[in-house]
Amino acid sequence: MSNISDILKELSQAVGVCGEEDFQAAKTVKKLMESYCKNIEIDAMNSVLCTVKEPKDGQPLVMLDAHLDEIGLMVTHIDDNGFLKVASCGGVDYRMILGRSVTVHAKEPVKGIVVCVEQDSKKIPDADKVRIDTGMSGEYAREIILPGDKITIDAPYTELLSSNVTSRAFDDRAGCAVVVRAVQLLSEMNLDCGVAAVFSVQEENGCRGAMTATFKTEPTHAIVTDVSFGHTPDAPKDKCGVMGKGPMIGISPVLDIKLSRLMEKTAKENDIPYQLEVMGGSTGTNSDNISVSRYGVKTGLISIPLRYMHSPVEVVSLNDVENCAKLMAETVCSIAKGGKEAL
16 A cells, blocks of 8 residues: 555656546556456546445445646647747646746657747746747657647656645646545445545546546545645735645535535544635536536535645645545545435
């Protein structure tokens, strides 16, 4: 059984830009989960659907969800000098990637650097002003690279102080690590309820995979895990979580309030530190689509505080990731205890 750092490192370094999660990320999840599942299926959209445990007759089926895709870039044009024009796959912060090295996932991996052709140094560039310099001629680049090829920012998994780590793609590979770890913990428990794990695709493009995966899985309950904003000096404290203070339990009109309160109660009973994240509308996560799929699903949300979202240097606390997994697993146990009348 791997520890949370090993799981997170392997997941964060697997390539899976939104719309092409099967490149490496789906295969990596499948490898991590196969020892704990009765069945693993990669659906038509490349979401990974895992049957962990079938429910006993009439018992709840709890779906654990995290999104598998990461933000990145996509080649749109190759000019005669070999420079690549790009578009965003997800909400890329161009301030954070200028001057970074990248990998173009073409017929063979191609290294490049991110440069800007914007003359106004005080203006944040948009995608139209960004280029990838591969060092190739246009003719040679076109032999290897095709429009539509995905690009990832080179960013290694690095340990920081105070159990913090940094990498690209923690949004939402940190959530994927939570689901993997929660399933590991649940494998040691005797439950009557069913458990399914879903690693859904294209969250950064409208939560598309979560909706189709929910139709296939047919859960009665869902617990979604994603990242949310960890406090930094420039941000209002009342709108952020604090890294190291535990998972953020979501409270929102689109979430099932009884499930949210059950997660609070479960955290207290198991001495798991937690924070509340109160949202007056939608959550901006897979929860929004899962909760209204099929005939409706009782849905809860647990988020991991993260700094520098949608950048190559996202930071999380390993303690928060582990505690999210514990809270997810213990909440499944709490639902199981409720049986047919759960919530």
